[in-house]
Amino acid sequence: MNKTSITLIAVTALLSGCSDNDNSSSSTPSDDNAQVASLQTQTVTNQSYEDIADAAVWHDPTDASKHFLIATLEEDGLAVFDQNGTQLFHDDSREVLGADIRYNIEDNLGNNIDVLAVGLPDDGGFAFYSIENDTTAPLVDLGTLNVDVEAESLCLYKNVTTGALSLTGVTEDGDAIQYKLTYDGTQIVSTIEDNLGDPLAVRNFNVGGELSACVIDDQTATLYIAEQDLGIWAYGADPENVKDRHLVDSVDPLGRLEEVEGLDLIYQENGGYLVVADEGQGFLLYDRLDENEYAGQFLPESLEEAKALAVAYDGLWLANTEADEPVYEKLPFTELNTYAMASSETNINVNNLLTHRELTFQGIALVASKGETQEVDDDGDAADDPAFWLHPTDPSQSLIIATNKQGGLMAYDLDGNELQYLEGGKPNNVDIRANVTDWDGTTFALAAASNRELNTIALYSINEATGGQDPIQPLTAVGDNVHQDAPELISNVDEVYGLCMYQAVDGTPYVFVNGKNGVTEQWQLTLTNAGVEGEIVRTLTVESQPEGCVADDQTGLLFIGEEDEAIWQFEADANASTEATLFAAIDGELLVADVEGLTIYDNGNDKYLIASSQGNNTYVIYDLNNNNQVIGNFAIIGNDTEGLDGASDTDGIHAVAANLGADYPEGIFIAQDWYNIDDSYALENQNFKLVSWKDIIESVQN
Numbered sequence: 001m002n003k004t005s006i007t008l009i010a011v012t013a014l015l016s017g018c019s020d021n022d023n024s025s026s027s028t029p030s031d032d033n034a035q036v037a038s039l040q041t042q043t044v045t046n047q048s049y050e051d052i053a054d055a056a057v058w059h060d061p062t063d064a065s066k067h068f069l070i071a072t073l074e075e076d077g078l079a080v081f082d083q084n085g086t087q088l089f090h091d092d093s094r095e096v097l098g099a100d101i102r103y104n105i106e107d108n109l110g111n112n113i114d115v116l117a118v119g120l121p122d123d124g125g126f127a128f129y130s131i132e133n134d135t136t137a138p139l140v141d142l143g144t145l146n147v148d149v150e151a152e153s154l155c156l157y158k159n160v161t162t163g164a165l166s167l168t169g170v171t172e173d174g175d176a177i178q179y180k181l182t183y184d185g186t187q188i189v190s191t192i193e194d195n196l197g198d199p200l201a202v203r204n205f206n207v208g209g210e211l212s213a214c215v216i217d218d219q220t221a222t223l224y225i226a227e228q229d230l231g232i233w234a235y236g237a238d239p240e241n242v243k244d245r246h247l248v249d250s251v252d253p254l255g256r257l258e259e260v261e262g263l264d265l266i267y268q269e270n271g272g273y274l275v276v277a278d279e280g281q282g283f284l285l286y287d288r289l290d291e292n293e294y295a296g297q298f299l300p301e302s303l304e305e306a307k308a309l310a311v312a313y314d315g316l317w318l319a320n321t322e323a324d325e326p327v328y329e330k331l332p333f334t335e336l337n338t339y340a341m342a343s344s345e346t347n348i349n350v351n352n353l354l355t356h357r358e359l360t361f362q363g364i365a366l367v368a369s370k371g372e373t374q375e376v377d378d379d380g381d382a383a384d385d386p387a388f389w390l391h392p393t394d395p396s397q398s399l400i401i402a403t404n405k406q407g408g409l410m411a412y413d414l415d416g417n418e419l420q421y422l423e424g425g426k427p428n429n430v431d432i433r434a435n436v437t438d439w440d441g442t443t444f445a446l447a448a449a450s451n452r453e454l455n456t457i458a459l460y461s462i463n464e465a466t467g468g469q470d471p472i473q474p475l476t477a478v479g480d481n482v483h484q485d486a487p488e489l490i491s492n493v494d495e496v497y498g499l500c501m502y503q504a505v506d507g508t509p510y511v512f513v514n515g516k517n518g519v520t521e522q523w524q525l526t527l528t529n530a531g532v533e534g535e536i537v538r539t540l541t542v543e544s545q546p547e548g549c550v551a552d553d554q555t556g557l558l559f560i561g562e563e564d565e566a567i568w569q570f571e572a573d574a575n576a577s578t579e580a581t582l583f584a585a586i587d588g589e590l591l592v593a594d595v596e597g598l599t600i601y602d603n604g605n606d607k608y609l610i611a612s613s614q615g616n617n618t619y620v621i622y623d624l625n626n627n628n629q630v631i632g633n634f635a636i637i638g639n640d641t642e643g644l645d646g647a648s649d650t651d652g653i654h655a656v657a658a659n660l661g662a663d664y665p666e667g668i669f670i671a672q673d674w675y676n677i678d679d680s681y682a683l684e685n686q687n688f689k690l691v692s693w694k695d696i697i698e699s700v701q702n
Helices: 333-338 693-701
Strands: 054-059 067-072 078-081 087-091 097-106 112-120 125-131 139-146 153-158 165-170 175-183 188-190 203-206 211-217 222-227 231-236 246-250 260-268 271-278 282-287 294-298 309-311 315-320 327-332 364-368 383-389 399-404 408-412 418-423 427-437 443-451 456-462 472-474 496-503 509-515 519-527 532-541 546-552 557-562 566-571 581-585 595-602 607-613 618-623 629-637 653-656 668-673 687-692
Touching: 054 112, 054 309, 054 315, 067 097, 067 112, 097 165, 112 139, 112 153, 112 165, 139 175, 139 188, 153 222, 165 211, 175 211, 211 271, 222 260, 231 260, 246 282, 260 309, 271 309, 271 315, 315 333, 327 333, 364 687, 364 693, 383 443, 383 653, 383 668, 383 687, 399 427, 399 668, 399 687, 408 427, 418 472, 427 456, 427 509, 443 496, 443 509, 456 496, 496 557, 509 532, 509 546, 509 557, 546 607, 557 595, 566 595, 581 618, 595 668, 607 653, 629 693, 668 693, 687 693
Parallel strands: 054 097, 097 153, 153 211, 211 260, 364 629, 383 427, 427 496, 496 546, 546 595, 595 653
Antiparallel strands: 054 067, 067 078, 078 087, 097 112, 112 125, 125 139, 153 165, 165 175, 175 188, 175 203, 211 222, 222 231, 231 246, 260 271, 271 282, 282 294, 309 315, 315 327, 383 399, 399 408, 408 418, 427 443, 443 456, 456 472, 496 509, 509 519, 519 532, 546 557, 557 566, 566 581, 595 607, 607 618, 618 629, 653 668, 668 687
16 A cells, blocks of 8 residues: 555535654644635434444345444434435433444344444443344344443454454443453353352453543554543454554644544555544544555544544544534545545445455364463563473373473373473474484484574473483583584574574484575584484575474475565475475465464375464465365364463464374374463463364364
8 A cells, every 4th residue: 555645625624734654743724724625424323412432333134335324322322324315223321432343243043133332331341232224223232241441432342253243342431341242142141150150351451541432443453542632542452462552643742633433444455444433633544464554544524623533435424513403513535535636546436445344364264272281480472382292102291392482391181281301491483303314223203493592402302201210311412513602513604593493314414594694504413322422414504594494304405484475395304406396376365474383294195284364363274195285274262161262373283193082083283372361350470371282274174
């Protein structure tokens, strides 16, 4: 999209002449800007109410131009208008604030409804309605959520991958409270409850000052909150995928805003805008996909100030709160575009507008986690990469070996119980080869990990966890390439990061370790009676930061993930070419940056490369036996009945093709979970989620 700012015309003057790189205040319209034209609203609601609080638009499922405007009116209740502004319904039985709508909310039988949520400030809760395509009875009561929260505004969120519904309420005291919701076929209820059966918030945090509005971009999973006298904050929207907040814009003198009152979103294919109603500055637009770049502002001639708005498919319903008889007025997008002083690329294209009905990712299989490991010992960004040791005679005694990049390696059993925490270093990635021949002819499991503390490769043996024996045992590196402070192989990359192992057909073990500068070293390991010798035999490069890598010992292929660009394929043998072949490019839809973990599932018949698509919290499966064809992608979701959450922002992954018992009859998939929560949605330290491969492949193929 063209980043050139658009400046839309106000009633008497241009409200802003700022460029997209200019963060200076535009708090006062300039007298030097001559009037060019005035924006005219064209439709007005036929009933007036003293207090217009908020509104939401419901679009007809067969004709999006036909819609209901549902307005909340504080002590006057709520009213429903058709697309022509004619009132169809009014209920003044209780005070109502805030309004939001989501479509196609399913119960466990597959029945779906469109849901309206409103706030009940007197009752300290929220009310829900099913919206019916019926001009005489458009709303059907779905019950209330009694939570003792006096919300100033509210916003719904439907996860476009999982379909999960949640509601966030914001208060004048600066609090944001989120509840996960379920449609039980009769009512909307809280998915998570306390021991008394009362709704339990899955997220509760304080933003700061007085909050006036919120809106959630379902497509980007972004929660926007208006702190009335400071600015607009952006957070992660999902209780299992929380990002650090950032400031979209602030009030004068640091930003363009003055007093934020309302928020809504215009969705377009590959674009659209966050729309902000500011009492002093009119309506402002920010690009919703281009880092919230400022795009322009406007105020129709009939409005003295901007207070509330609702986006329809053909225009904006704007609250005229200062009129003698307050009403909602509709500003058509065609009218808005007529006076937009910019190229057509930055206009609101009425031919590619989307409603929430279209905001779904088709084809993503949803697979519930079967288990999880204990949380790691350190908080923050700590858990990173898993590997697996398959017991040679009793698969049920196999081990998960994983990294805590703040402090050491862990060994877990298949129930996720921690059997050992070997403290030391800052291991980022780990990998294992199970049948390495030692100097005396015996075979053992050799593990390697990238240690970011010393910029080294640390080596270990993995053993059975019986008789009180610790399964992870450090090995000694010897020779000319050993760090002076530890018996580990010292790397020449700028900062060791990703790591994977490869075993050639002659049994020689190798380690690939990459750095943030794009360089990957290939180390050949030699087992001696004094320890493990290592030498660099080859270097490979990609243009930017890699991390995930995996080698196929059978075919001699190496796959490296360049985080923001692509998955690359190399030959893994030490004497092979160093040229890369593009395996899969990041397209922003199927494979979304960052590409993090890579792993191979190989049961002797089927062979798949799986990639962690961190940007959309999914995993992509490529068929290595069928021209690398994509067979599907999946997301790991939680199982609230078992107290398990899903996985989000995954770094490392690992797949195993073996019968590991009733829970994992065709193997296991292990994924790092960046945002780990307990059964009450309280934040815990990070961990690793365990998923049945049988569940994955059946879900993808169905």
